[in-house]
């Protein structure tokens with residue numbers, strides 16, 4: 691946007707500066723609100739069912755954070771997680787998310803695996819990882835029912851450190867999913883060196899079914915999971931066309947609006963009570 695604006699003359703540049711300034715101001719407002727927030731009171735969690743193709747059984751749920759601040763309103767997670775990362779606040783959010791997810795599923799969490807997103811900052815911090823493990827251990831839930839989702843981008847800052855922390859989690863019995871798979875680096879030899887148990891193929895690969903290459907690329911990503919000996923979940927399945935693509939590519943698991951949006955713990959329990967299938 692900056693390049694174009696410059697070519698169009700001085701007024702455009704002024705306009706750009708104003709937009710930039712407005713954006714910086716909003717960002718600061720969000721950061722300030724985040725610093726002053728009662729995180730345990732303001733952050734909530736929702737659960738998006740993960741569905742096994744074949745029998746449509748719900749075999750897990752991804753935990754997703756929501757934040758409504760009295761000061762700045764509802765901010766989407768993409769946005770506040772990024773700002774929280776940059777301000778060193780993200781591990782506090784992760785801990786609140788873990789705590790809330792386990793609380794809300796209490797008495798019942800032993801039946802359904804859940805996936806929790808880790809941020810880059812969590813992954814780079816030994817103490818963050820220890821705090822997360824400690825918190826979960828206090829809940830007496832079986833570690834094998836908890837999966838952590840990490841992105842390739844998050845690991846790139848320090849691959850060695852990230853790998854060591856993933857090993858620590860894996861040794862403690864947790865499962866690890868590589869999130870947004872295909873959108874990042876995805877070098878085979880490094881993938882092989884990670885203790886991952888699942889690839890979560892990025893939504894972008896089923897966004898454009900009219901692209902004749904899309905299906906082939908999808909099949910090759912699913913094939914990669916098979917070669918690695920890990921399971922494969924396709925995210926962002928919004929409609930029947932996407933579902934068909936997922937099936938043809940050989941995916942085993944899907945997540946997306948076609949089956950369910952992220953829902954409350956109560957709705958999730960009700961959906962499962964009806965017979966573990968959607």
Ligand code: C2E
Pocket residue numbers: 738753754755756766767768771784787807808809869870893925926927928945946947948952
């Ligand atoms: P993500 O981890 O890739 O999560 C998937 C996102 O796709 C979620 O957005 C989900 O609601 C959305 N989604 C699910 N099915 C569909 C679909 O069929 N179509 C479309 N268009 N979207 C779908 P959400 O909840 O807004 O979260 C956005 C991102 O924010 C997440 O992307 C993740 O990177 C981050 N995030 C959310 N909660 C947490 C958290 O507790 N911790 C961390 N570190 N990051 C989080």
Ligand code: CA
Pocket residue numbers: 752807839869
């Ligand atoms: Ca995720």
Ligand code: CA
Pocket residue numbers: 869870890892925
């Ligand atoms: Ca994802």
Ligand code: CA
Pocket residue numbers: 870
């Ligand atoms: Ca994403």
